[in-house]
Structures are given as C-alpha cells and as structure tokens.
Amino acid sequence: MSAEALIYFRRDLAETAKIRRKRGGHLLSKGRYQAAQILALLDGDLWLDNARAANRAAAANRPDGGREADAAG
Numbered sequence: 001m002s003a004e005a006l007i008y009f010r011r012d013l014a015e016t017a018k019i020r021r022k023r024g025g026h027l028l029s030k031g032r033y034q035a036a037q038i039l040a041l042l043d044g045d046l047w048l049d050n051a052r053a054a055n056r057a058a059a060a061n062r063p064d065g066g067r068e069a070d071a072a073g
Contacts, residue, residue: 003034 008014021027041047059065 003037005038 006014006017008017041050
C-alpha cells in the first residue's frame with residue numbers, strides 16, 4: 001500500500017493543508033489509484049480487522065505472551 005490519509009476535524013485546517021500540498025508539489029497524478037486503496041480499507045471495516053489482527057500479533061510477541069493485555073481487556 002502506498003497511500004496515506006489525513007483526517008481533519010476542523011475544516012479550516014483541511015483547507016490550509018490543501019493549499020500547502022499544492023504549493024509543495026505533493027499532488028499525485030495517480031491519486032485515484034491511491035484513493036482506491038483507502039476506500040477498500042474503509043469498506044466493510046477492513047481497517048478495523050487489520051488493526052485487531054496487528055494488536056493480537058503484537059500482544060503475542062510480548063515477553064508474557066500477551067497474558068497481561070488479556071487480563072486488562
């Protein structure tokens with residue numbers, strides 16, 4: 001995956017970022033292909049499934065095998 005997403009909760013910051021990206025030359029000619037990757041992650045909560053799998057893998061790699069994390073959650 002080669003796409004990144006910025007999420008702004010304030011519209012004024014989003015507008016400022018758009019201007020700065022354009023001024024900095026960070027406009028990609030193949031943006032629609034990167035957008036497809038982001039949309040695929042958002043569809044059906046795939047991003048959440050991936051995040052949960054990553055958290056399980058990280059917990060399993062802990063020295064205690066993730067037992068402490070299981071007890072807390």
